[in-house]
Structures are given as C-alpha cells and as structure tokens.
Amino acid sequence: MSDTSSNPDPHEFDAVDHSHDHHEGSYLEPAGGVWATIKQWALTKDHKKLGVMYMFAVLILFFLGGVAALGVRAELWEPVRYKTTTTVNDQGETVTTQEVTGQIFNVGRPKEEPVTDADGNPVLDDNGEPLTETVRVYNLQTGNETYNRMFTLHGAIMVFMVIIPSVPAALGNFFLPIMIGAKDVAFPRLNLLSWWIYVFGSIFAVASIFLGGVDTGWTFYTPYSTTTDADHWRVVYMITGAFILGFSSILTGLNFVVTVHKLRAPGMGWFDMPLFIWARYATAIIQVLATPVIGVTLLLLIMERLLHIGIFDPNLGGDPVLFQHFFWFYSHPVVYVMILPGFGILNELLAVHAHKRIFGYRAVAFASLGIAAVSFIVWGHHLFTSEGSLAATVFSALTFLVAIPTGVKMFNWIATLYKSSIVLNTPMFYALAVLFLFAIGGLTGLPLATLATDMHLHDSYFVVAHFHYVMMGGTIMAFVGGLFHWWPKMFGKMYNDRWAMVGAVLVFIGFNVTFFTQFFLGTRGMPRRYASYVDEFQIWHQISTIGSYILLVGFLIEGAVLLHAMIAGKKAPPNPWGGMSLEWETESPPIEHNFPHEPIVKHGPYDYDEVVPPHWDPKDYPLPEGAPSHHEPGHH
Amino acid sequence: MIHLLASVGPVQELFFRDNGQATYSRDSDLIFLGLFWFSFVTFVVMMALMIYWTIKNRGWKKGVRVQRSASHNNVMELTWTIIPTLLVVVMFVVGFRAYARQVVSPDQAINLDVAASKWSWEITYPNGSGATETTAQNDVGANAAPIFVIPEDTPIKLTMSSADVIHSFWVPDFRMKQDVFPNRFTTYWFQSEKLKDMDRDNPDLDYPNKEHWLFCAEYCGDNHSEMAGIIRIVPREVYAGWIREPFGKDQTLLEIGKTLYTSKGCVQCHTTDGSSGTGPSWKDLFGSQSQYSNAPAWTLDANAVREAVYEPAAKIRQGFPNQMATYQGRINDKELRALIAYMKSISTYTTDFDPAQTWGDLDPSAEGAADGAQDSGAEDTGG
Structure with missing residues (x-):
C-alpha cells in the first residue's frame, strides 16, 4: 500500500508484506455506486462486513432497550398512589374524587363499551344487537401494564438481541478469523444466512413491540405467558422472534467451532490461540448444544398458546414448573454465552494494554471450558423457590462449582498486572472497570447460590443488581471496551482518547450509582418487576434513577466519540497499541482477504517479553497533506 | 466467630433494616453477613492489588522490550483453585443446614390455608374466616391491603395454592419465600417472634402488635405490585379472641362489606368509582340492567351477584374478559350478604338497603358458625 510505505519499518515480524505492490483494498471500499454498495453489503460473505452489520444492529437495539430501561427507572421515581380530593360542588354536596399519581407512562387500554342514550338505555343497531363503541380507559391497572411492557421490552431486547449477539456475533465475526490468521470463517454463506436470520427474528420481536408490546417478562413464564390478555398475536410474535434468533445463534456457533478447528494459520497450535478465541470457542459449544432446547421450548409454548395443547398450563393438564426447567436449561448456559466472550475480550485488553502475557494462560483457557461444562448442570438454581427441596439442594451444590473456575480467572487477571507495562487508555480503563464490576457481580452470586440466603434474595432487587453487575458490568462493559480497543482496526480511524475516557468514567460512576443501590433494595425486601413500592424504598429508587441518567450521558459521549472517529478521526496505523495477536499485523482497516498471504505464526499472541512488536503511535503517523484515504476511489 | 459478625449492628441495619423476625431468619442473616464480610475482604484485597500494580506499572515505551515477569506459577494456580473449593464447600453446607430449618416445619404448627389469585392474598383460618x-x-x-393476624411465638404452617398463575409468598422480615402454583400445594412455615416490650408498650396501637410486609415475588401480571398484605403479629389472647369472633356483632354489614371488598381481593379488579378495571365497576351496578356476552340481559339482583361470585364464567359481562376465578368456598353466605350490602350502598338502582343492619342481625343464635352454611346455596342459582 502506497500510503503506508512512509511508516517505520515493520520488521520481518509483520505478516503484511508492505514492499509487495498488491492491488487489494480495504474491506470498507465501496462498490461502484450506492446501490451496488448496498447490494455488496447485503449479500456479502465477508465476515468483517457481517461483523460490522451485527455491531450496528446491536448498538441500535442497545439504544432501544436502553430507552426502555430509562423509562422503567423514570416510572420508579415515585410509587403509584391514589390521591383523594374532597370538594364541595355547586349544590353543596361533598364530592370525593380519586386520581392515580406517580405514573408517568400510561398508554391505556381499549375497551368495548355499550352505547347508551341520554336515559342510560342501550342503543341497538340494525340487527337489534346492543351497539358498542371502543373507548380507551386509563387507570392504575393500565399504567401498571404499561410499566410491565416496558420492562419486558427492555429484558427481551437486551438478552436476545443485544447481549447474546454483541460480542459473539459482532466482534466474534470480525476478529475470530483474523486472530487465527484465516481468510474468513469456514462457511461464509452460512454466516450470511445467520445474519439474515438474526435480522428476520429481530423484526418479529420489534414488530410485537410496535404493535403494542407484550407483558410476559423476557422469561415467558407459564401459565402467565399462555393466558395473558395482552394481545394474542403479539406474544406469539415475540416468542417466534426469540425462536428464530436461536437459529442464528446455533449456526454462528457451529460455524465458529469448525473455523477454529480447521482454519488456524500454520504454526498456530491450540495453545497459541489468543484467549479471546478460547472463550469464543467455549461459547460456540454452548450455543450449539443449548440453543435447540429453547427452540423446542418456545415452539411448545406457541403450540400451547395457539392450539391449546396442554404442556405447561395446568388447566390443560400441563405443568408450569416444566417450562421453568426447559427455559433455564437453555437460558442458564446462555448466561455464559453472554459472559464468556466478555472474559475473552478482557484477556485481550489486559494483555495488549498492559503488554504482558496473561498470567496462567492454560488455567484461563481451561477455566473457559470448565465454565462452559458446568453451565449445563446449574439451571436449577433459578428454581430454588419453586422446585422441591432435594433438587434445590443438589443444584445449590452444583452452582458453587461455577465459582471455582470464575475465581481462577479473576485471580489470573489480577496477577497479569504484576510487573506489567501499562498504558492507561480508554480500553485499559474498561478492562479495569470490568474487573471491578465483575468482582462485585461474582461475589454477590455467593449469597444467591447459598440456599438459606437465596430464599430471601430470590426474585428481589438483589438479583437484579447481581445480574446487571455481571451482564452489563461484565459483558457490555467488555464489549464497549472491545469497541474502543478494535475501533481503529475495524474502521482505520483513531478516536479522541480524552473524551472517550470522560465518557468511560461517567459510565462507570453511573453504573455503580444505578445498581449498587439495588443490592440494598433487594435485601430490604423490594421484589423485582414491581411498578410501585412502599414509601420507605423511594430514596433508594431515586438514587438509582439518577444513576441511570448519568449512565445515559456517559454512553451518549462514548457513542459520539466513536461516530466522530468514524467520520473525522485521524487515520489509524496497523498496530496502534503494540499488540501481538494477528489482527495487529494486517492493515487498519483490514484488506478484503485479511492478509495478503497466509500468515505464518512465529510467536505466541502474548510473547511480549520475547518479541518487540512493531508499533505505530498515531502521533508519529501523520498523513501527508492531501493524502487520499482508503475510502476514496482512485486510491490504488 | 460468626456471632461476632452479627453483633455489627449498623451493617445488619443497612442491609435489612432490622433483625430477621422468624426463628430461622437469624441464621440466614448470620450467613449473609458472613458472606458479606468474606466478599468485602476478598474484594478489597483484589482491588488494592489491581490499583497498586496499575499505578506502579504505568509506563511503556514503544519499541523497547518490556520487563520480564513470571507468567505462570503452578503452585499459585493450585492454591487459588483449592482454597476457593474448600470455601464453597463450607458455604454450601452452612447454607444447606439453615435451609433445612427453613423448609421442614414442626409437627405442632397451626395450619392455615393461603389462596393466591391475581392480585390478592387470602389466608383462611381454622374458623373459616379470612x-x-x-x-x-x-x-x-396504592390499593388497601388485607391484614392477617398471627399469634406471637407460635409455629405457623401455610398450605398454599394459586387460582390462576404462579405467585410467590414473600415476607421479607422472615427472609423466606415460596412459590405458589395453580396445580400443586406448596408449604411455608415460620415461627412467629415474641413481641418485645417496646411493641407492647406502644401507645399508638389498639393492642400490642408488630406488622410485616407480605409481597408477591413472582411476576403475575398487571397489578403484580399491588399484590401485597400485612402479617400482623399479635398476643395470643388477642388472636384467640379474634378467632372466636372475627367480626364484631355490632359492626354493620356495610362496614364489613367494605373490608371484605379489599380483604377478599375484589378491589383488584372492581372499582367503586365508576371507572372500569378488569371487571365492571361496582358503582351503580346492583339493580342495574346488565348485558352479557354469553347470556340474555338480566337485572343484577342478589342471586345474580351470587352466581357471579361462585360461577363467574356462567354469565360474562359485555365488554369484559372471562378472567374471574370462582370464590366457591372462599366467601361464605354471611360475607356475601355483607358484600351485597356494600354494593347496594353505592348503587342508585336500589333503595332496599338498611345501613344499620349488623353482623349480629344475620346470626341470632350465638352458636352459628359461619362456615357451616357457606356452600349450600350455590347450586340453586344456576337456572
């Protein structure tokens, strides 16, 4: 590439042969015209383009789910109360009126009312039937229903459409092939299919929201979900959406398992893989093995809802606890589909920005597999208060097993910092934030695994706080950290690190203010999914709500920083951080086929104390005045 | 040592407001605080190391070989695998032992029935009263909630079932919850606390008592957050008196009807101000001409109310879903009459109503047990 030839000599280390005058451009280069470009992206088999499309879909849905969460937090600013006012009217009678206060959102509910004439008699239509009209009623109950739809929307979007595909599909697609030195995934066409299945499934789910939303909670517990009076079809749409999304997840997982087995670059053994790949590999196994179960379960749910085949509804001869077993048999392993890739990113962030081999590489890799294995036998801990006490005892014991590999990972990460060489930039800040937040999330899992204490904490805000510390403090923070880590690689542009850091600090503060208070709400007796609460909890809820808006500001800044970088950022060098895994050895953004020729791996991903990686500091890397960027035609 | 931890009052208060009130809740509080202090120390040590090494090791020069440092150590790996393993075994065993006390009820407990439905709790006492x-x-x-009286220092066993979806019985002060299902019984037991002297001497109370929140902890629909109640611990003699005569003979039917309207959960679906909820409002309902979606129009008289209560699906009001569960066995004849009195009082379609009629008037013989008559009348109303 002509515009990189003025850079410092990239050593023999680099797989990109800069002297060789090839004609392959960046994967971001547009095709001929607008339509050609759209077609090129829509039908692409390039894992990088698919990764980028997943990423934007995830970010848009994250925004949508986030707005719902902010709505939930706003609604909880005040408890729902009746306000009774007594007035004296013109005739001297006392009139008491009662109104509902503390509800911000109330979409009401349509209701058929008989039409009456002035005397209160029903009006009949031409056939002699009483005439009815549709009126919209607004009261305490419809307001609560609106709240229930908001939290269902938040949960369903965040779990099925954001967290599950965030790291695995978005960053996984982009970086898994590059990091093992492959040209693409093993089955590029299947990869394209997964993407369109994801889009299709998301459309179903989002459609059910725009048609009015569902109020089942993201867990669809029966018999509530099969009997709720929220419009029949919306529930079916939402479940169908989740069902379809499952296939996307299975196919992606399958694709990645095969890719890791078959397409590693020459010289890359299993223990030469970056730990992100190990984590993503463990995740893929869970996706392939567990997701079919939720598919079957949701299908049964749809059959019960539409055809009244009794499986879960006791009125039809079914058993609601069976649904809980089915549901969590998938959804518990899926918790690790969500968190393991986050762990994977954390490894990369720590290794690259602390310039140090991850402490206990093999222990961390095996811990990923260990967590994946144990994840299949702990689902029952979601049922401590519903299943029998023998089952609860067994599952409590099994659940504690998760703590061991997770603890091992945690200790190894902390030990990685020992005698390291740290650059405290935004990605590193996110890595440290994840360690901080995940430590809290993990440790608060202990009283939930302990039977005696879980009897109190189950289904309370303590659980809400715990899983937000793990899912958001762990996965989402790692995902955002990963975005800042890899943004220069993905789009070839640097971002403003100072502003990114301001946003990151706000996110960190906002997160803790929002969710730390919820631990106390939980231990004090606040149940989850409540639209209202006793007065005593108000101060805690208000602190939490303030925190959520700090979080909003933080994320808006981060979004602006990333967008600004894409549009107006300085050109990024191939290896801005001095990383050693293969993605840093190709161009930023990578060329169409990732590497000009198949890379040969001569060193491990974290051999910082043996090899000095080539590194281009953005400050030392000014573009010549008027130099064409990758995006402009005529660059070759 | 664990008792030392529990003596840290402020932490207990920060997390729980107060001590756990059932006999077994002290154990789970101790375990929680033990886990808290363990976690606190672990967290502080980890974060201190993280921050210390981050500050100490800041600085990296590009193009310069980094400092050499150990990147694995099998002894350390084994240590931090084995020690946590032993710790979690201890946590499991301690948690299990306390759990066994939470779920295994003693033989001599007072047995009460709990019925859960969207969105109310009902406890039925041995005398048939709620x-x-x-x-x-x-x-x-926002809605008024029922108050359930429980004698102090007594083991209580609840046998629970649900009329519709899954609910969960949670009294935070007892640190215990149990899901309630439509297709099986589940049980919940607790030994109520002894009232303390400060509860006895409280001049604001009619009689010494202590109240605990009761919540539904399993999401059950629109008014999930309204599905609450109060467990009121009272002296044994107060409970014994109440069991003999749940309603005073001098209480008017209207007054009792108003209470039952809330305590039986009618309030969750029926308003009294004319706006419609899940069911029709009771305002101006009694005596009105009523349209049904599956039956001819009918004047809403006492028998129609009776049918609606015991066989709610027989006639579905125009414009309302078939949502109501039967109250067969949950509202007796006398209570139904009190509810009708309340309905009459807020309807302009009837004048046949005596606001002064009392509970005692229904029951001339002092022996008349309320539960004897409760089921007899339901069959003749169907036709």
Missing part, C-alpha cells in the same frame, strides 16, 4: 381488617390506601400498595 382477614377482617385492611390497611389504609397507599400503605403497602
């Missing part, structure tokens, strides 16, 4: 008192509006929910 709650006879309710909170004010806006106390635990």
